[in-house]
Amino acid sequence: MTDITYELRDRTAWIGLNRPQKRNAINDAVLQAIEAAVRRAQGEARAMVLFGHGPCFCAGLDLAEHRAREAPEVFRNSRAWHAAFSLIRRGPVPAIAALHGATVGGGLELAAACHLRIADATAFFALPEGSRGIYVGGGASVHVARLLGTARMMDLMLTGRVLSAAEAERANLVQYLVDAEKAPGKASELAAKVVEMAPLTVLGVLQALPRIQDMSEEDGLFVESMMAALAQTGPEAAARLADFVGKRGAKVAGPSS
Structure with a gap:
């Protein structure tokens, strides 16, 4: 089983996180695979959709791998996340995130790197780093805070608050809210419009x-x-x-x- 799936359909690249047994947690290999898939999409597609296989979009950083690191390595790893997600955010191809289930920590940072975000009714959002004694490292301080506002960002980090899909839409974290299992269909609908843009x-x-x-x-x-x-x-x-x-x-x- 590969950590990332890739399919090109109708000028849209579908990039799937594929570690369902780990709730699609991101480790170094997954981050590198995401970056490679995004580069491929930017070379052959007019839109891309990021989604998660299994029970959720992404539960964030693979903490089992993170625990063994020293400060300089954590710093370098954080900068690698910034570079990978900047490739999406600053790239030439619009990215759509189709979200369901857990979209937390690094998973929320990945979603925030996309240009459009669709949440189905099962999606929920959190930044649990504070409760685990660590700090966000994939860009949330800038990019999630710009979506939510600093006050809401503080709330999530200080209290461990979890936002439902409906709350996330009201808080400007996602632009579309759909029924359970409908996010891929909505993503396909939006991608069909995006690929026709000048x-x-x-x-x-x-x-x-x-x-x-x-x-x-x-x-x-x-x-x-x-x-x-x-x-x-x-x-x-x-x-x-x-x-x-x-x-x-x-x-x-x-x-x-």
Whole structure:
């Protein structure tokens, strides 16, 4: 059994964590396999979906391996997690996380590295590192805190609070909430839309938008204008706008439609 499964379907790469007997806990080998699968997807796909085989998405760091490490090695390992997850976050291919069951610790950090997150009703979220006498190391201090806000992040780490799927949606941790076992189907639906996006638009959303959040207002608006000029003068934009003006493009409809 391989730690990671990989399948390319309709320009979407499906990357599955495959250690169900360990609740898909991440050790060094799994982290390296995730990175390799993501690099492969970025070379041949237009979207990727990350999911977990078995009872949950990911229970986080494999603590059995972590216990034997000294401080310098823990530091280097944390930086390896940052690099692997940055490859997803800063890469050219939109990543969708389809979440069920435990999505905790490093599993939550992996989900936070994705651009879209779908939780089914069985999903639950936590950062149990504090109760285990350790600290997050896969990027949660920055990226989960930006989703939740610092106060909620403190709550999870200081008290061991566990968020249900519905609470996670209200807290901005996930964008979609679906019934049990429906997350892969929703991921497939979203991926089908993502792969049809114009490449320059995807470039702006994945590369410019996150950086704009770290800029001053004026610098952010300047980059927005530059990105708009780049995207809106491309040949694909011209064709799509012509389709819309010629009533060949779909209009925006309300959610009930």
